[in-house]
Amino acid sequence: MDFRYFFSDDTKSQIRRIPVVERLLAGVFIVLAAGFAYLQLVESPRYLDLAERNRVRLIPLVAPRGRILDREGRVIVDNRSAYSVALMRENVKNLDLSIDAIAAGLGLDRAAILDRITKFKHTPSFQPIIIKEDAGGADVAFVEAHRLEYPELEIMLLPRRNYPVNGMAAHLLGYVGDVTPEMLGSKEYANLQAGDVVGKSGVEFTYNDLLTGKDGYKRVIVNSRGREMGKLEQVDPVSGRQLKLTVDLDLQRVAEESMTDRSGAVVVLNPQTGEVLALLSHPAFDPNEFAGHMGAAQWQAIQNDPNRPLLNRAIQARFSPGSVFKIIMATAGMEAGTVTPSTSYHCAGTIMLYGNLFHCHGGHGHGTVGLHQAIVNSCNIFFYNVGKTLGIDRISYYAHKLGLGDKTGIDLPNEDPGLIPSPEWKRKVRYQPWYLGETISVSIGQGAVGVTPLQLVRSLGGIAIGGIFRQPHLVDGQQNEGITTPNSNPVDEKFDLRPTTVDEITRGMWGVVNEGGTGTRARLPDVQVCGKTGTVQVVGSGAKVKQTAGSEFGNHGWFVAFAPREHPEIAVAVIVEHGGFGGDISAPIVHEILKTYFEKKHIKPSPHVPLQLTAMPKELAVSHPGSKRVVN
């Protein structure tokens, strides 16, 4: 075999070709070294920053909002911890590949996930995007089991708003939601960032600053799978302020229960202070649903619901006051001097005024009626004459002075001012002259007159205490130490009424309930209840449709009351939409509320409030003179 080596001894031709190899290799090594020099010397700061961003993660610690309590300190709204599934954009490997599996695993809609990602497009990518709230055990298990496949998913324990069930007090409490891009642009939300939760309506909105806590954060070292390996720094979150409302949960509950399956509103006030004791609007919504990220479809459905559950009928809906307005007319007439306790008109069931035939209810008429009987029996003809004598300008003047046609200033957003028509208003808004016949309609609370239930109860309650119209409020400084609320200095309106006026009006309203008038059903055995019914005919598109209770065009039934007759401390307005006559449908609800209020006060004080035995006879003494007067 040796012969082979003979031919292979000469290596010259190979050696000649080695330098090319050497130069090639040397060149490549220099290029590589240059590559490292560029990355490690020139670009080093940039990569150090990237490495730091890999390593350190800022984890927001969300502060819980302050709790909301009722006047006795009972919790209405609090927070609960709930698991949320968050998408960490920094950890996304390939969302196109994983999104379907994630959507299926969490029971979400692919489009909804993408929608949320788009919504947070402009936020820093280290900020988690919550894609599922109130995650259940199965969701948590899914995320934990797929840590490797979907490192972009993270479980976060976040505080969530916990509202009463069944939409109780939904409109007064309001709801919270994500801060919108428009809000972020505005000054008052300047220190918020996308993903933060803010109050969107109700008390949650008005007192958002107080209720909002201060979020904390922690800076942690995380490994490539996002697991915490150590903590660098932690700033604890500070919970929001606790807010005590003037609302009495017991009254609110009774009101809610009596309004079950009914549409309308209830407002309960203390006319002496302006404290709102209960306020509700039906149909309601469930604020718990808003606490999460409501899907577009669900939001649309609520927005477009013909029953308008989001509308707070107590302060945002403009209703015709109907016969309740007669109290305003009577007060105005007596203050203007056009009506006296001895004024009487003849009611024949109909009357011709300014060329139009106006009706009373009941067909044959009330005969000759004085002021007291006119209120008790709600005689239209009497008040047509009052209105005719007063004229629209004076009606409008007194109505405004008595608290109608302007916002009450309650600490809830988007209050409606209502409307008290005047010739000037008609010229400006409708470009038409005022017809005298309209004055007649206005006299019984029809025509263009529009009021909110809150306005009406404040007005009648204010008249009952001599013409002081307290600014209604849900939160006051006395109950919330150290908090300066918008109502710490309430803007009360005073329009001193003559004692005889107050006396006569109160006596009339007492008669409505206690002398076989239209509001008999609101009567209480121990307390002198005063009230006034109202029934508003609902007119369908152009034509008067058969008015049946419960139907779409059924009458709205009003009942506005206060008690006790002397020194009233509670005023209630109830309107039931399409419910029928106010005396039939609304007076019993007022009855329930007043019964609860006075039972609680005299017989069953709240367990944790010590029995005030000395207070009892005093309260009873207040109601006695009233009952004596009835005998007179």
Added chain:
Amino acid sequence: MAKRGSISDFDWWLLLAVLALAGIGLIEIYSSTIHTKYAGLHMRQFYWVLLGLGLMWIAVLIDYHYIIEHVPLLYLFGVLLLVLVMVMGQSNLGSKRWLGYGAYSIQPSEVFKLILVLTLARYFSERRNRELGWLDLFQVGILVIIPFALILAQPDLGTALTFFPILAAGLWLAGIRWKMVVTLGLAVLLVLPLGWFVLKPYQRDRLMTFAHSDADPLGRGYQIAQSKIAVGSGGLLGKGFLNGSQNRLGYVPHRHTDFIFSVVAEEQGFLGVIVVLSLFAFVIFRSIQHARTARDRYGVFIVMGVVALFAFHVIVNVGVIIGFMPVTGIPLPLVSSGGSAILTTFLALGLVLNVRMRRYVN
């Protein structure tokens, strides 16, 4: 004519550089695995290095002419192993590369790199003094394509690719003419698009990722992006031993195997990089010197084959770390964790030392 060689002709400097690199490897493996489930791997690597030194010693002692003589047998044996892998190899991550059981398995494709070096050395050395012709190319082509296809089928593109530098070095030293280089180049260009269809989806992914590595840093470019962050954040002096956050917190994938150089770069900085690259350059250029002094063409081709193989590994691995090349799955010789690779490298360098010990001395 077989030479015994003498210990005085042994290249101790080369061995020292090799041991330095292996030592750095142990340290970096320790740093990159100590807080992972692979903790303790540096000790396994240490035993592999010891075993490698033993094999190297044997490779030095046996006269390379004796080995060259048995090339046909080695070649057949190697192909047989590759076929066995196809039939009864262990599967791991979708490819069959190992023979044996668990920790006691070998990678025949690793061994075949050396067999190919020897096969081509013998083929090119024994050609008569005539120009390299198309017939030679065809014959060599057959010798290369058989194991190449078997390894590609495992699939193990990275290892299969290492055949090209060995072949290229052989062809170049055998005196291939420029005309042929150009013709071959054109032919490869024509065939390359076909190769795309042979590639597995993950291999296509890697190539695509390389083409747009910055487009999708959180997706498939993740490995390269994180590796570059590790390298760049290391700066001039590095973050210190055990202190690289990219390493410790697991941002760099495969960091004790294919990406171990990023750990060096992050923890030891540019200076560490230069030290390691210099050691590699020393091994390569010193080996090339041994090719110059080789007693015969066998020696030249063996040494240059090993140099081509070794340099290819270093260049491609380091190139991947800084994003110059697509991810190929090629380890860094002597440094990366892995038994088969360590043994192959020590055996290959043993061949270089073998040739050097039996060099032509005036």
